[in-house]
Structures are given as C-alpha cells and as structure tokens.
Amino acid sequence: MRSIPTGRQLRLGIELRKLRERAGLTAAAASQLLGVKPNQISNMEAGRAGVSPERVRTLARHYKCNNPALVDALSEMTADRKRGWWEEYRETLPAALLDLAEVEHHATHLRASVTVHIPGLLQTTDHARELFRQVVPEFSPPDIEHRVSFRVKRQVVLFRDEPTPYLAIIHEAALRMRFGGTPVVKGQLRHLLDMSERDHITLKVLPFAAGSFPGSGQSIFYSRGPVPQLDTVHLDQSHGPVFLDAEAQLEMYQVLLDRMESRALTPERSRDVISGLLSDL
Incomplete structure (x- = not known):
C-alpha cells in the first residue's frame, strides 16, 4: 500500500x-x-x-x-514503474514539483503561454537563480541551488533523443523584464534565440501591439497525453503548481491557448523581436 x-x-x-x-x-x-x-x-x-x-x-x-x-x-x-530522476528530490522539494516533472516527462506535446516570466523549460540557470532569490519567504542558498538544478533537469525533455515538441507563447512584457541585470538578460535572450532554432521548438512572441487577449492574467502550461483524456493543465501559482484535468477545464484552456497563438507573431518575426531587444541592451 x-x-x-x-x-x-x-x-x-x-x-x-x-x-x-x-x-x-x-x-x-x-x-x-x-x-x-x-x-x-x-x-x-x-x-x-x-x-x-x-x-x-x-x-x-x-x-x-x-x-x-x-x-x-x-x-x-x-x-511504467521506474523511478524517474525527480525522485532524488523527494526529500528536498514539494511533491507538486516532482509531479510536474513527471507530467512533462510523459507528455507527447508541451504548450505554454506566459506573460511576465520566461517558461521554466527555456530559462537559463542565471535567470532561474535570480527568480528564486526573490521568493518570499526567502530560500536559503542551498534551497535555491536545489531548485535551479531541478529546473534545469526538467529541460531534458527538450534535449533527449526523441525530444518533446514544445510551443511557447511569450508576451513581450516577459522579454523586456530585467531580471538579474544586463548580462543575465542578454544570456537569456540569446538562449531563447538558440532554442527557437530547434526543429521541435516553436517560439512565438505576443507583442504589446496585440492589445488585450484572453488568459492574460495567468501563465498556462498544457501537457498533451497519449490520448486527449489524459491531457493536463498546469497553472503556475505563487504557492506551487496546480493541476487540472476535468474535460471542461481542458477544453477551456485549449481555446485560450488557441486564441493567444492566433494573436502572436510568426516564429520568424518573433526571432526578429528578440534579436532587436538583444541589440538594444
């Protein structure tokens, strides 16, 4: 039991x-x-x-x-009874974070929309470290490093032999945030450009010019399962991830993501926006 x-x-x-x-x-x-x-x-x-x-x-x-x-x-x-890599963090991180890594590991396709932050699967270590330094109550230095290493290991789904297809819709506001100062921001923007060149990754920028859009007040992460009934929505909250799987919820968030994607720039124009921001630094 x-x-x-x-x-x-x-x-x-x-x-x-x-x-x-x-x-x-x-x-x-x-x-x-x-x-x-x-x-x-x-x-x-x-x-x-x-x-x-x-x-x-x-x-x-x-x-x-x-x-x-x-x-x-x-x-x-x-x-599937194998213990995943995330189990090594069971004594140091909340169970919900381990569940997130497990969902991502088994997903057949990943989709995200973010307004203020860069998606965790596309963050550099310096960017992630700066975010964890701002958490209230404060994390200890060892706790920060545990979370940074965990976030980086989650990114293996984008680098394995058969990487998971990933669509990220990033609002221009997130790209303009100055987390960690100019060197960190430059490194993060360069990383986004590099990742956007990978065949299995689609990065689309939602510009300020798009105006208002549905779902603007939250970050949405959608993990597709082997069948639609096993899809999962993950909402990033200050107290940790929240998972949704009711049929009506899945349908609603698919519609939200579809509408956001329809208002976002093409991958080519998105890279131009990121390159322009990088050249301005």
Whole structure:
C-alpha cells in the first residue's frame, strides 16, 4: 500500500473512477465484478494501491469502455514503474514539483503561454537563480541551488533523443523584464534565440501591439497525453503548481491557448523581436 501516491498514480486512479462512474456502477458493484473487497477498488482509485495492466483491461471490459486507445494508455501507465530522476528530490522539494516533472516527462506535446516570466523549460540557470532569490519567504542558498538544478533537469525533455515538441507563447512584457541585470538578460535572450532554432521548438512572441487577449492574467502550461483524456493543465501559482484535468477545464484552456497563438507573431518575426531587444541592451 502506498502512503503518498505520485501525481501519475493519482491520475490513473481518477481515470479508473471516471470509467466506473460512467458505467453507473458503485465501488461495491465493481468489486463484485472483479472478485475483490470493496476497499480495494477505493484504494486503486485513490492511487494508494497498484494496478496491473491486466486488471485495468478487466475493469475496462466490466465498465463497457469502447475506447481502445484510452485503455492502452491507462495500461501503459501501470507498466511504467521506474523511478524517474525527480525522485532524488523527494526529500528536498514539494511533491507538486516532482509531479510536474513527471507530467512533462510523459507528455507527447508541451504548450505554454506566459506573460511576465520566461517558461521554466527555456530559462537559463542565471535567470532561474535570480527568480528564486526573490521568493518570499526567502530560500536559503542551498534551497535555491536545489531548485535551479531541478529546473534545469526538467529541460531534458527538450534535449533527449526523441525530444518533446514544445510551443511557447511569450508576451513581450516577459522579454523586456530585467531580471538579474544586463548580462543575465542578454544570456537569456540569446538562449531563447538558440532554442527557437530547434526543429521541435516553436517560439512565438505576443507583442504589446496585440492589445488585450484572453488568459492574460495567468501563465498556462498544457501537457498533451497519449490520448486527449489524459491531457493536463498546469497553472503556475505563487504557492506551487496546480493541476487540472476535468474535460471542461481542458477544453477551456485549449481555446485560450488557441486564441493567444492566433494573436502572436510568426516564429520568424518573433526571432526578429528578440534579436532587436538583444541589440538594444
């Protein structure tokens, strides 16, 4: 029995519960079909108990799920039992940050929109360090370095053999912020230009001239799963990341991101804006 399930284990349980509820079955009824005690269904749906791929498929049959792609994806979630690199930070960082790294690691496509900050996956170490120095209450120097190293390791999804496709919509305001002084700003802008040249990365600037736009008051990060039902929205809050996965929420944030992207500059013009800002420093 797990004492603290990971975000991925919790998500698997949530999706199994959704399937059961759509089938109109109680946990007690599901346990009878499976031949287990009722609390075992509850523990599986809460992420406290492990589930085998075979059991997922059995439950799906009982729940009359006619979505083979979803069943395959859920079965794959149970088969992935390796401890990710983020586990080494379990004693030093909040669990929500580890869940974020896990979501990014398994995403098939990443999409972000930010207004004030550079997306974490595109930050330089100097830029990230400066941001962590401004946190209230203050982090100790070791805590700052833990978080910087964690943020850099998250970026491996953009550098592995099969990198995750990534679309970043960055408002001009974020590009003009002077976090850390001129040398840090120059390094960050150069890094954005370098990253924007990679085939799997699309960087689009939302200029001041675009005026008002939906979702302007928040940073939105969208991780696409192997099937739409397993997509995840991550909102960056001052107290830590918040994860959303309800169907209506996913749909709303997809619409917001679509509208932002439609108002952003092309990748070519976006690079021109960043280059212009860099030359002005």
